[in-house]
Amino acid sequence: MVATAGSLEMRSVTKRYSVDGSPLVALDDVSLAVEPGEFLAIVGASGCGKSTILRLFAGLDAKHDGAVLHDGAPIVGPSLQRGLVFQEPRLFPWLPVERNVLAALRNSHLDAHARRSAVRDHIALVGLQGFERAYPHQLSGGMAQRVAIARGLVNRPDVLLLDEPLGALDALTRAHLQDELQRIWVRERTTMVLVTHDVDEAVYLADRVVVMSPRPGRIRDIVPVTLPRPRDRGDEALLRLRAHLLRTLAGTPQHAGLALHRAA
Amino acid sequence: MTATRQRRLDWRGLVPVVVLLAAWEAISRSGLTDTRIVPPLEGLVGLLGTEVAEKSLLGNLAASIVRDLSGFALGASLGVVGGILLGLSPLASALLRPSFDVFRQIALFAWIPLIAMWFGIGEASKIVFVALAAFTPTLINTVEGTRSASATLVEVGALLRYRRSQMLLAIYLPAALPSILTGVHLALIQSWLATIGAEYFMTAGPGIGTLIIEGRDRFQMGQTVLGMILIGAVGFLLNRIARAAENRLLRWRTA
Numbered sequence: 386m387v388a389t390a391g392s393l394e395m396r397s398v399t400k401r402y403s404v405d406g407s408p409l410v411a412l413d414d415v416s417l418a419v420e421p422g423e424f425l426a427i428v429g430a431s432g433c434g435k436s437t438i439l440r441l442f443a444g445l446d447a448k449h450d451g452a453v454l455h456d457g458a459p460i461v462g463p464s465l466q467r468g469l470v471f472q473e474p475r476l477f478p479w480l481p482v483e484r485n486v487l488a489a490l491r492n493s494h495l496d497a498h499a500r501r502s503a504v505r506d507h508i509a510l511v512g513l514q515g516f517e518r519a520y521p522h523q524l525s526g527g528m529a530q531r532v533a534i535a536r537g538l539v540n541r542p543d544v545l546l547l548d549e550p551l552g553a554l555d556a557l558t559r560a561h562l563q564d565e566l567q568r569i570w571v572r573e574r575t576t577m578v579l580v581t582h583d584v585d586e587a588v589y590l591a592d593r594v595v596v597m598s599p600r601p602g603r604i605r606d607i608v609p610v611t612l613p614r615p616r617d618r619g620d621e622a623l624l625r626l627r628a629h630l631l632r633t634l635a636g637t638p639q640h641a642g643l644a645l646h647r648a649a
Numbered sequence: 650m651t652a653t654r655q656r657r658l659d660w661r662g663l664v665p666v667v668v669l670l671a672a673w674e675a676i677s678r679s680g681l682t683d684t685r686i687v688p689p690l691e692g693l694v695g696l697l698g699t700e701v702a703e704k705s706l707l708g709n710l711a712a713s714i715v716r717d718l719s720g721f722a723l724g725a726s727l728g729v730v731g732g733i734l735l736g737l738s739p740l741a742s743a744l745l746r747p748s749f750d751v752f753r754q755i756a757l758f759a760w761i762p763l764i765a766m767w768f769g770i771g772e773a774s775k776i777v778f779v780a781l782a783a784f785t786p787t788l789i790n791t792v793e794g795t796r797s798a799s800a801t802l803v804e805v806g807a808l809l810r811y812r813r814s815q816m817l818l819a820i821y822l823p824a825a826l827p828s829i830l831t832g833v834h835l836a837l838i839q840s841w842l843a844t845i846g847a848e849y850f851m852t853a854g855p856g857i858g859t860l861i862i863e864g865r866d867r868f869q870m871g872q873t874v875l876g877m878i879l880i881g882a883v884g885f886l887l888n889r890i891a892r893a894a895e896n897r898l899l900r901w902r903t904a
């Protein structure tokens with residue numbers, strides 16, 4: 386199936402917050418287009434507006450200048466066609482795993498039978514069979530985040546927005562979940578926008594990597610990653626791209642100290 | 650784990666009871682006091698027998714418990730509904746909260762004359778009084794709980810396009826449940842105290858409180874003491890039931 390739905394676009398978007406009465410420009414005239422079925426990564430220092438971009442695409446924040454579009458139509462609020470996985474799992478602590486995933490289907494058009502099988506399929510997709518009845522507090526961080534990913538996918542959205550979903554995990558679990566994300570993306574061809582502070586993660590997974598700089602939040606560079614999949618983490622070309630991205634990031638104010646450190 | 654520990658009775662808890670009973674018996678038999686004031690224990694047991702058999706002790710007990718549970722159900726459900734309203738609607742809170750905060754400062758027993766004027770000294774008054782006792786703790790804790798629903802989970806609801814009713818049932822209520830149950834538990838204890846109080850001050854009709862006053866008036870301390878023991882036992886049981894229900898409903902925190 387050729388992906389036809391799931392394009393996202395920002396046209397000259399400026400987003401201001403007011404902090405203690407004084408204005409703060411979180412995004413300054415940002416324009417960005419995401420192709421249907423594309424895997425886009427966004428990297429940048431903290432505070433450069435990465436989460437803000439995802440929240441605007443998700444429809445959680447309607448007050449901004451410029452246009453935010455999903456398949457050409459303005460985004461005015463959340464939609465089941467756009468899933469968002471937050472940095473923290475944000476599971477309902479009072480529901481076991483399967484009912485947390487089911488909770489995403491409350492307003493779906495599926496009948497009860499189809500809902501049950503969708504939940505079963507997506508729990509399997511993230512490899513959590515056997516934990517359907519577990520409560521969130523019984524899960525490890527990685528497992529909870531996988532439930533959150535299953536919840537984000539269960540409506541089979543055109544778009545999945547991921548806000549540093551693997552940031553808090555240990556290296557081994559993270560590598561494992563990166564492979565799972567890639568497998569899911571290859572299978573479902575959902576448009577994915579992944580915010581990460583891990584450059585390795587970005588080049589390993591993405592078709593293009595957006596580099597942002599803070600104060601005010603701007604897009605500094607967009608780097609295509611054309612290597613075929615499955616990718617090898619040790620691949621020469623991948624490592625060159627990684628070095629290039631790190632240099633670009635180091636040029637942004639927040640990373641100046643890091644660049645000095647690396648040169649030393 | 651906690652459940653099994655709770656189910657097993659720790660017999661050490663009975664030590665003070667045994668000591669008290671022994672002291673009572675010793676004083677009663679010493680001949681230093683009037684047996685009408687400190688009646689011997691076997692008399693009390695015998696009294697329990699005759700009260701049950703002849704004077705419908707069980708009827709009095711049942712009357713008190715029904716009264717308690719009716720008033721409790723009425724007051725606690727109004728408290729939960731009102732608490733959700735005040736917790737979720739800034740307008741309702743702005744309009745009603747100040748009055749409520751004055752209202753709750755009025756000691757419960759100060760309401761009795763007014764209630765008696767409006768509802769008589771029959772069953773209705775007593776139930777209203779009990780309901781009043783259950784209402785306040787339930788409302789306060791429900792407001793607290795509803796407000797404590799985390800903004801991050803509410804945002805998840807928005808993302809999943811929950812309607813208002815779904816937000817209420819699937820997010821605000823479960824998030825508030827621990828607080829609501831704390832309030833309901835307090836209300837259950839307060840209701841039982843208020844039930845006895847109501848019977849004491851509005852003495853028409855059967856009830857354990859009536860039994861106690863009768864005992865005093867007829868100078869039968871045995872009957873009074875028996876009534877007191879029953880009040881304690883029922884309160885203890887209600888507390889136990891409430892705690893078990895709480896543990897069951899909040900299993901997701903510990904399971």
Ligand SMILES: Nc1ncnc2c1ncn2[C@@H]1O[C@H](COP(=O)(O)OP(=O)(O)O)[C@@H](O)[C@H]1O
Nearest residue numbers: 402403404411430431432433434435436437438
């Ligand atoms: N709700 C908010 N109110 C005020 N300022 C905010 C809010 N959300 C984000 N900001 C500010 O906007 C800027 C961008 O934030 P964010 O998009 O979260 O950055 P990132 O995800 O890249 O770390 C930061 O300076 C942050 O402090």
Ligand SMILES: [Mg+2]
Nearest residue numbers: 435436437548
């Ligand atoms: Mg962020």
